[in-house]
Amino acid sequence: MASEATTLSVDGPHGTREMRISSPGRVLWPDLGLTKLDLARYIAAVGEAFIAANGDRPVSLQRFPDGIDGEQFFSKNPPKGAPEFVRSVPVVYPSARSHPQLVLDEPAAAVWAVQMNTVVFHPWPSRAGNSDNPDQLRIDLDPQPGTDFDDAIPVALELRSVLAEAGLSAFVKTSGNRGLHIFAPIQPTHEFLDVRHAVIAAARELERRMPKKVTTAWWKEERGARVFLDFNQANRDRTIAGAYSPRALAHAPVSCPLEWDELSGANPANFTVTTVPDRLRTVGDPWARMHADPGSVDTLLSWWKRDVEAGLGELPFPPDYPKMPGEPPRVQPSRARKKD
DSSP: OOOOEEEEEEOOTTOOEEEEEESTTOEEETTTTEEHHHHHHHHHHTHHHHHHHHTTSBEEEEEOTTOTTSOOEEEOSOOTTOOTTOEEEEEEOTTSOEEEEEEOOSHHHHHHHHHTTEEEEEEOSSOGGGTTSOSEEEEEEEEOTTOOHHHHHHHHHHHHHHHHHTTOOOEEEEOSSSOEEEEEEBOSOSOHHHHHHHHHHHHHHHHHHOTTTEEOOSSGGGTOSSEEEEGGGGSTTOOOOOTTOBOSSTTOBBOOEEOHHHHTTOOGGGOBTTTHHHHHHHHOOTTTTGGGSOBOSHHHHHHHHHHHHTTOOOOOOOTTSOOOTTOOOSSOHHHHHHHO
């Protein structure tokens, strides 16, 4: 017996492609009854803005073959049977190994990824043609226990001011969960470690201004009820959910770009797979102009140098990273005290 399947017409720069969707009735979000076909239709509906934000970048696919409550895995290399219009580029990982990574160039490619059971899309902050040098500075505002989305709003607004003082234009989106993601377009002239240091410099400056509300403490036991500025998302092969990417949460939220004047009073639960297409049609894409005037990280790097000279050095890297020059010990403070 032939398997259930349907086709979806997807417009794009090369005309309309007829994309096959197998098991279209497979339920991905059980609480809402949203299916694989519903997700494919969502991606097609937001396709132009989705590709503008996430296209031409190495991308990791977070795949859920049995829906968001089932097993999941990340896919980076192009799966077998990818259409001819889905390409890949070689990228270098922290281990110094190089592998091909997927690149999405048109909405039909993103719909194909949904056919492969992708729910969350994780683009790199660099372009496919220059993957070693990010063209986006990203800071993840992560509310810790005792704080919530509303606590991240004033932090985001002050961070915007900090970045403006450094000559950068900030853009904001919901994370799709409790936090906010702040992006700033930058000239792709520095490699990942430099951009990480620029992020740390901005985060430390914000921490000095809002010490009771924000923290750069890597160890959870030191963060308290504050918003964590996750500097490690700036590392090579570290990604966050892309703009307009769905999230694998029960109410099918979307990581949604906002205008800055929308931020105060915004409710992230309102931006979902079912609501964002209409929002795009009526409000437009707040990130459409993001890369019109990229800035430089040179001022932030001068702040980094100033802080290093004042005794503030490197911060911890993720646990799966090789040991990095100047990095402090990778042991949480309470355990270090017990050893002493």
